[in-house]
Amino acid sequence: METNERNGSPPAARGASEGAKVRVENLDFWYGANHVLRDVSLDIRANEVTAFIGPSGCGKSTLLRCLNRMNELIPDTRLEGRVLIDGRDMYRNADPVMVRRRIGMVFQKPNPFPKTIFENVIWGARVNGYKGDEAELVERCLRKAALWEEVKDRLHAQAYGLSGGQQQRLCIARTLAVAPDVVLMDEPASALDPIATAKLEETILQLKERYTIIIVTHNMQQAGRISDRTAFFYMGELIEADATEQLFTRPSRKRTEDYITGRFG
């Protein structure tokens, strides 16, 4: 077992543990010959926000996309290892469409459809055969995404008329409409101003009561503000995963400390 660089004890939270919502086991991933994830094992707990941090190219976004099989859409890629949700392997005997419904994703740049606010939210649910009360579902998802009060009087206006922050929360509402268990967010606030970022972070904290959230961020302070646990990646390896407070005050790995304090490079 790998040991702590400072005191010889095992590094925190590297291996699998019981009761994980998402479990990554010995995951390796290649883009062609480029080996971008190396033997990553990590548990993600239910109803928590887990942040992935690390320098550009460290593999954190690749891992995020491995969780809902988004990388399969890219040619000449290869994956080894396992991704389990509630103990079920997402790559063996699992329908990719089902996987992506259970594991929703919000991207770096808000990407609403060129449709109304209402249509944006209901779209995925309809595609997945939703037959219930559409108005109720739209309202419920917009409320969960903390957008309802701002758009309830203009649900049939074009989504492009919303601000960037509102568009991002609309994308969250759209994701929630297909009833995922896990929501992946790839730098969701990187295109937002501080006020919109604060609103988005508030939304994320509210969402974790019902969902398991995994967020990739380059913003250390954001990871500190909103995540319960943080995982630090470097050159395709998981260096350290621990409670966020622990990782940002007393990281057990020297390399983590060098990165979060900006000494790295």
Added chain:
Amino acid sequence: MPSPSTRPLGAELASLRELLASMSELVEAQVADAIHSMSANDLDLARQVRERDDEVDRLELEVDEHSERILALFTPVAVDLRLIIAAVKVNTDLERIGDHAKNIAKHVCQAEFPTMPVTGANLRAMADEARWMLRSAHEAFFRKDQVLAREIVARDQRVDRMYKEMLDALSNTGPDHVDKIVHLVHMGKSIERIADHAKSIGKIAVFLVEGVDIRHRSVARNAPETA
């Protein structure tokens, strides 16, 4: 990404350390001069100590302002954050030590007679011990020497014992020396408090290096067994 030497936060932290080191050296000099003025009944030197206390206070404000600025602009984490927290705490201890040095000097001036020969208790030895602790606290903090820091913490008991012995000795002195005894008790108490603050700096040095808080062990959460 910037290297350690070129990153802006690194330069700010280096500047803070320099400022704190200046403060520490000034306070050490104040204590040394106060003790010397007491030993030699040097009233001029005692007056200088009292006057220089403004400089200690000025540096205290400067260290706090610099720390606040770094926190606001750089949001440091981990070892950098610990340095800021430690700097603010050490700054407070140093300022209080400066006050005690001034207090000793004040009593030297007010006593208007040699104070040292009055007591059989070893006030000078106690002062030497406190000065060793203060010098060692400086070294432990700036050299990040947690072994020395823990030694300082343990050493405080010796000063406490010497102070108690001094009080016992003074309590056996006849009523003719009441005026002198009052001054001696105040000076002895100041030396004892200087040692307490040096011990506090030692504990902060442990926190800085190890990330472990060894204060208030009986109520501390997750207190390490060997701290």
